Amino acid sequence: MKILIVDDFSTMRRIIKNLLRDLGFNNTSEADDGSTALPMLQNGNFDFLITDWNMPNMPGIDLLRAVRADEKLKTMPVLLVTAEAKRDQIVEAAEAGVNGYIIKPFTAETLREKIEKIFERVNAGG
């Protein structure tokens, strides 16, 4: 399982990377915003994308839309991990096709739960 972690704060990328390692996911890469993440996704055979929303250049919501619009990437599970907490933003992300939405600050348990849930659905073909 190859996972791309996108966040403009390197501290948050390290936290997520460590949590993923605890969960048994060792194959992770990092990008600091949507515009650097997108070419990595297009060339990198990633299985899963975890992205922040509020980033310079290309925010996470635009990256999500770009992923859904890309023929090769459109079925990739995407988990938003963000401090953005407005209801209309969550609805917007849902409409853009997000697979999970975690509010910062979050716990290791929440991350595990959401990832499991996403893959249950993916494996169920839903």
Add this chain to the structure above:
Amino acid sequence: MGMDTPGVEEKEAEMRARQLERARQLVAHMESGDDDSAGRLIEELGRMHESLIFQELGKLTRDLHEALNAFRTDSRLSEIAETDIPDAKERLNYVVTLTEQSAHRTLNAVEESLPMAESLAGRAGELSGVWERFKARELSAEEFRQLSADLGDFLNQTGRDAEVIRKNLSDVLMAQDFQDLTGQVIRRVINLVHDVEQNLVGLVRISGERLSTPEQKKKKPKQKSNKGTGPAVPGTVDGSDVVSGQDDVDDLLSSLGF
């Protein structure tokens, strides 16, 4: 001055022409010794001068009024002073609170873990001394039974303490999320400082020119951005329509069929 209504300049020119005409008549009356007519003309010229001053004063008042109005509607400064600055203070307080919490969380984990690590190291040192004597066949049967019991206790203790230390280290890891959360808030405050700077520059320009150009008067529409706004800080304009936590997010998403 750009704000003159058409016709004012023509009126001024007409007024000057009339003054000049009166002045010429005045010279003619004085040269011919007609003091009564000359006196009337001097009075009339005085009145004309006064009315010119009032006109000029009126125009200045109008310009000033419009300059103030233009400033009031153009500039975000009043909005910044009324809303954004108190908001920014709340945000910076939030940063202080969050960094304080994270530091305490980290210190708590360290304070609990350090004595455990020290005690485990001390106990391991003691046991390895006895273990060396065991390997050198120096232990009595009674001492060996004691060593065996101590080793059993030590292994149990190590298992329990290592789990607590692991939990504490993972707490230290999670406590570092403050850097992202406060960083987003601080960036927002930096943007505000930049905004204040721009508006102060605008203020200096307006007071320099007295009036702003029509383009500057057009109010910039607040653009909806996809960028996001960072963490919702309690007690700020973020307050409304914000979910209260992960459970709220999950409820909202499940109501959307997730």
